[in-house]
Amino acid sequence: MLATALRIEAADGCGATVSDIDLARVSDADVATLRQALFDHGALFFRGQSITPEQHIALAEKIAPIDVNRFFPAAPGYPVIAKVEKTAEQTTNIGGGWHTDHSYDIAPAMGSVLVARDLPPEGGDTLFADMYAAYDTLDAETKAQIAGLRAVHGSDHVFGEKGVYAQTDQPELAKGGVETPETVHPVVIRHPGSGKAVLYVNPSFTLRFEGQTREESLPLLMKLYAHAMNPAHVHTLVWEPGMVAIWDNRATWHFAKNDYHGHYRLMHRITLAGCELEAA
Ligand code: SIN
Secondary structure (H helix, E strand, C coil): CCCCEEEEECCCCCCCEECCCCCCCCHHHHHHHHCCCCCCEEEEECCCCCCCHHHHHHHHHHCCCCCCCCCEEEEECCEEEEEEECCCCCCCCCCCCCCCCHHHHHHCEEEEEEEEEEEECCCCCCCEEEEHHHHHHHCCCHHHHCCCEEEECCCHHHHHHCCCCCCCHHHCCCCCCCCCCCCCCCCCCCCCCCEEECCCCCCCCCECCCCCCHHHHHHHHHHHHHHHHHHHEEEECCCCCCHHHEECCEEEEEECCCCCCCEEEEEEEEEEECCCEEEE
């Protein structure tokens, strides 16, 4: 199958919008184009799609092997699709803080493919922040301060038996007995696909700098986080029915807004396997 004449246009702040493509039938050449665009832009947004769970799985598998998330409940009948769901009765959403998926893993997820299945009448947007820009726009002194630093990441404080979700009305996300060792990654990584330097710490899963306590680490972490949240480098994705977003977890953060209480929202997520990360 020949590549279609898909169009890629940079989106405000972070990511790119891809049009003139049907994700239900992508060619190998399209996938190669999309993968490169993902590495370059960090996130890709597709309007007007209508893919089945089977087509969602097929699309994900063309991009990378699937890395099944060990905390999220699966969509009924589809063990590789994670359900990102909030009912009209619940007050806690999933992913409602800045994060990048699976940074607590030794080989963090390369990306995620999210499909809108059921949207609230308004709200429920997802924010994406550009971590290439976050690094590039740091001042020289901060770049020198973080060069060579490594950071410890973990998931117990979020998904553990005593973690954040255990205290909420989404307690099924809290998993006792799931092996979640802490993991160390460079603070500035060389992106495995683009070769560019990326800031790789995030507010949800980064615990501290290696060799420092959390208290010692917090001032610099908070400074990096505030810098990375610069609205100039953030895109607000307003979902439409059937829409798909694919993001690169090494190049972006994301944040699911929780501003639609009393309404149902269901997204289907497939996480894509990545590799161990090297310092820039
Ligand atoms: C996530 O963090 O993967 C969920 C994003 C969303 O629901 O918009």
